[in-house]
Each structure stands twice: as structure tokens, then as C-alpha cells.
Amino acid sequence: MSGPLTGSERSAALAPLLERGWRETADGRAITKQFAFADFTEAFAWMTRVALRAEKANHHPDWSNSYAKVTVSLTSHDTNGLTRRDIDLASWMEKAADA
């Protein structure tokens, strides 16, 4: 179980995600992004891939879907902050969205 990311480790981990449109929440405990797909089937297909990965890693997103849009919020509830698991899931989401 990794602890919350802090300092330069956190900054370095976040940099590539912020470039891809992720934002830190005001309290710094989560990162969020809205993904936009072509339509509902594209959005839900992506969600399904993410769901399988999330279950496998036992680290799940908070997310909402409205037709072609999916808004994601990632945090590590057990540490009340952002950990390497959130960075890994966010990075995986980006790869799946590019595929």
C-alpha cells in the first residue's frame, strides 16, 4: 500500500496528466478529467475496458456518464489523498482512450 504522493514526486507524476487535461481538485486529494467520445457506445466501451482494469487492480474510479461524455475523479480513499495507484489508473485511461 503506497502512501500519498507529495512534493517533487507528486509534481513529476502529475505533469504528463495535467498536459492531457487532468486537473487537481481544490483540496488536492483527487484528479479529474472529462473524456469526450464519438457517441455512447464508444464511451461505454471505454468504460468497460477501464472497469475490468480497475477491478483487477482493486482500485476503482468515481465516474459519471452522459451519452458520449465520461467525467472521472480519482483518489485513494484509504489514504485520503492521491497515490501512485491514481496516477497509474489515469495513465491507463489515457492509453485506452488513445487506442
Add this chain to the structure above:
Amino acid sequence: MSGPLTGSERSAALAPLLERGWRETADGRAITKQFAFADFTEAFAWMTRVALRAEKANHHPDWSNSYAKVTVSLTSHDTNGLTRRDIDLASWMEKAADA
């Protein structure tokens, strides 16, 4: 394309859903419910069944998921109100949750 439900037709259509925990939003234009499942896989399995049905009927929910919980909001954006399509989708969700 059916129009917004009104009057006694609306009341009759909503009654069985209100008994199952659905609530009308303050503006009356949508109905919402939070479904609780055993865990993430149960929640997402249900979402997947609903997604296939929604796509088939070309009528999609606004919904959010956090681990075992799924919060649903149904409205008919094209009529800016509640129609038979929302009632049908909500009823279908109940059946799928019972299965």
C-alpha cells in the same frame, strides 16, 4: 416520439417507481434513484446490461458510479421533460436489478 407525461397519466406511470425508491427532481423534469449493489462487479454488470438496452432503445441514462453504488437520472432531453421512454427505462432497470 412521445411527448412529456402530464396529469393522471404521469401520476399513474410514476407510482410503481416511487414505491421502488425513485424520486422526482425539484423541477419535475427528471427522476432519480441510487442503486446499491454488493460490489463493483455487480454494479458494473448491471450497468452493462442497462447500457445495451439503452443503446438499443436510443434512450440513455445520465448516471454516476462509485464502487458498488450507481446513481441514475432519467429525462428526455428532446422534450425537456419526463416521457414514457423514461418510465420504460426505469422499469427495465428495476427488472435488471432484481434478476
